Amino acid sequence: MSKKISVIVPVYNVEKYLSRCLDSLVNQTYSNLEIIIVNDGTKDKSMVIAERFAQKDPRIKIIHQENAGLSEARNKGLQYITGDYVAFLDSDDWLEKDAYAYMLRLLEDYGADICVGAIRRTAQPLPFENSQKPKENLLTQKAYAKKYFKIGSQSIEYYVWNKLYKRQVVEGIRYPKGFYAEDVPTTFRYILKAQKIIVTDKIVYHYFSNEQGLTAQFSSKHFDVLKGWDIVLAEARKTGSPDYIAWAEINRQRADFALLTEISLSPQFNSLKVSFKKEIETLSQQLKQNKSALLRAPLPFNRKLLIRLYASHYFFFASLINRLTKIKSVVKK
Template sequence: MTRKISVIVPVYNVEDYLERCLDSLVSQTHTNLEIIIVNDGTKDNSVAIAERYAQEDPRIQIIHQDNAGLSQARNTGLKYATGDYVAFLDSDDWLEKDAYAYMLALLEEKEADICVGGIHRTAEQKSIAQSKEARVEVLTQKLYAKKYFKIASQTIEYYVWNKLYKRQVVEGIQYPKDFYAEDVPTTFRYILRAQKIVVTDRIVYHYFINNHGLTAQFSKKHFDVLKTWDIVVEEATKSADTDYIKWAKLNSQRADFALLTEISLSPNFKILKKEFSDQIEILSHQLKNNRKDLLAAQLPLSRKILISLYASNYLFFADLVNRLIKMKRMLKK
């Protein structure tokens, strides 16, 4: 008997995208799926769409809850998961047809705990052809944690949805409630549960760039990133691994810089610098204090230049960067 995979799909106001998501899921070549749709108090036609699919496919169950956010929806889904493996799928994204068959085969062949698949980011509605031969590497926990912490790497590894996990890796771990960037600490907790991780660049997951979504515009919620890295530092400290502690603290410092950069690049920079003046002052002060550590880290030269500039006079250089970005956009028109 093939292994059962539990797929958790949080749903909230995604009527324009849900059919594409569920079509990619019910047509997976690995058919032994347990599809757990969590209705997070959606107010549009999403539930009716999900119910239509559930009537046609007995593998689908729909769990209803009052709106509590993405984290709590995933936590609810995990309560109902009974599969040997667990995956997460966001309801405006979609999968390659053989995504789970491919990742499961890699997990079993390499005797790994987590499989990490390639991502295609797109604002289009379709998949892409894959011609190159997939690269596959097997990493120890420490080596994958190094990638997660962006040590001599710039890939983003904290996403939870382009991965397939052994059930034991995710069992009992809760997503932090009411958080933006809840993936960051949760993925680190999963890494700590894994001894071997297999990574492939073959695209298995299509991430839809939704310009109307939560991350489209900078808001107060983005400052939650600081809390997420505080949790990671705490988890690293519990692990007693000196590398993890050092890397976690460095990434906490990088988070200050990342937020300041995101604000400076925003089309609404003039509004944001007034609205979040207190937060910007605190972040700028922390960046100045941590400048030496950040400049000594393995970061691209372009980032080190910005760190030096922002640490010396954030508002002046952020305004300059913002003006340059606007000019560049105008020239492209």
């Protein structure tokens, strides 16, 4: 255990969940950890809990800042890392007990720069067993970038917290300040600094599906994902790689479609179409302009069908789909 892992845990109003998160961290089978808790101006009793853990565990250091958001909390934590490897853990989530021991072993065995673990999404913190032998796949930067851009894949790869990084990968990179979906451009920047990435299907990270969380209900912040993909496109153009540029362009176009779909499926659709009428009209117009390119892209048939429908008359078909979704929900009950 000569290699140290620095783990950054931003904390803001998570008193209900923080003990579970920190329990999973301090009880990791790999003990050479540096645990950096960043108090992002929390207003509840989260710091009482954090201080209690810190008093018992000298590996924990607590950094305080005025509330500035998740991006700035991670940036603050990165200023204090001293480890050979770096990980991020959101304070309402938790880890498998051997998460870091396993991911570190993979990094060293394969000589990789980033290890990507599997995620379990759950609203219930029930016992879980990893019974099957995990599959491991070593990828080049370009092969993993292809997965990140969903070329021939539909997995979501831009999360930063189900990964373990060599310190050199994260150094010098900061999260964009003040907007939602900060993972999208930051993960791409990390990929560009990695040559080999080891991917495993072993679940290492438990993502808490929090109905009260930021992603639970659609808000104006969700439009920030467009800024994220704008940054990715700019970064791709800097590389000069025709593939990266083409993949970034199609994903920027897909982001418009993804937002329109999210709005159409929202239980608040009727109010959203009024509150964000101007934004929806802009997205719809852009979808019409990019329809041909999207239909040529390697997308599933059902998405291409939605693209055709939304591009022809968004409000009509979105309303229809929203009603059908509600009927389906009622029938299931």
